[in-house]
Amino acid sequence: MQKALLVGVTDSVTPNVAAEIDAIGRNFENSICLVDEEATVENLKRESPGIGIIHLACHGKFRQDNPGFSSLALYREELTVNIIRELSLEHCIIVLSACESGLNKVVSGEELIGLTSAFFAAGAGSLVMSLWRIDDRETLELMKSFYADLFGGKSLSASLRRAQIFSIEQGQHPFFWSPFIISGRW
Numbered sequence: 307m308q309k310a311l312l313v314g315v316t317d318s319v320t321p322n323v324a325a326e327i328d329a330i331g332r333n334f335e336n337s338i339c340l341v342d343e344e345a346t347v348e349n350l351k352r353e354s355p356g357i358g359i360i361h362l363a364c365h366g367k368f369r370q371d372n373p374g375f376s377s378l379a380l381y382r383e384e385l386t387v388n389i390i391r392e393l394s395l396e397h398c399i400i401v402l403s404a405c406e407s408g409l410n411k412v413v414s415g416e417e418l419i420g421l422t423s424a425f426f427a428a429g430a431g432s433l434v435m436s437l438w439r440i441d442d443r444e445t446l447e448l449m450k451s452f453y454a455d456l457f458g459g460k461s462l463s464a465s466l467r468r469a470q471i472f473s474i475e476q477g478q479h480p481f482f483w484s485p486f487i488i489s490g491r492w
Contacts, residue, residue: 308358310337315364366404373419390424397431408435432490444482463492
C-alpha cells in the first residue's frame, strides 16, 4: 500500500481522533502520524509531497457566506482553501474524516468553491468526504472498516460501500454513515 500521512486533532468533541489515527496507522508499513500539536500547516506542507494517502481527522468548517474561507482545524490554526491549493498532492487520495468537508458553493463566474475544489486544484486524485456533521465514535468505526477493505484490495468506492453496509448491519442509523461520499477517481 502507498505511503500515508495521518493527521488528527483531538478535543472534547472528538476524543476518538487519536484512536482513529492509531488504528489506521497500523495498516501501513510506512506512515507519518501528525497528532495534536504536530498537526500544523507547516508539517503538512513538509510531509505531503509524494504521499499516496492523506487522512485528516479534525473539525471541518464550511463557510456558506464565503466558501473560500472554509477550512479544516489543525492544531491552533486553520488549513484554509488557499493553503490547500498550494499543496503538492499529485494523484493523492485524500480522506477527510471531518464535518461538512464535502460541501461547496457555486459562485457566480466561478465553479465550485470549497475544500473539494481546493484539494483537486492541488492535484488530489480522489477525495472521501462528508456532507454534514459526523459523529466521532461512529466515524472511528466506519474508517476502520473502510481501511480494512481498502487494504484488502478493494477500490475506494467498494471500500466505502462495504464500510457503510457494515454500519447498517451493526444497526447504525443512516445519519452516521451516509454523509460520506467519494469524488474524483474511485
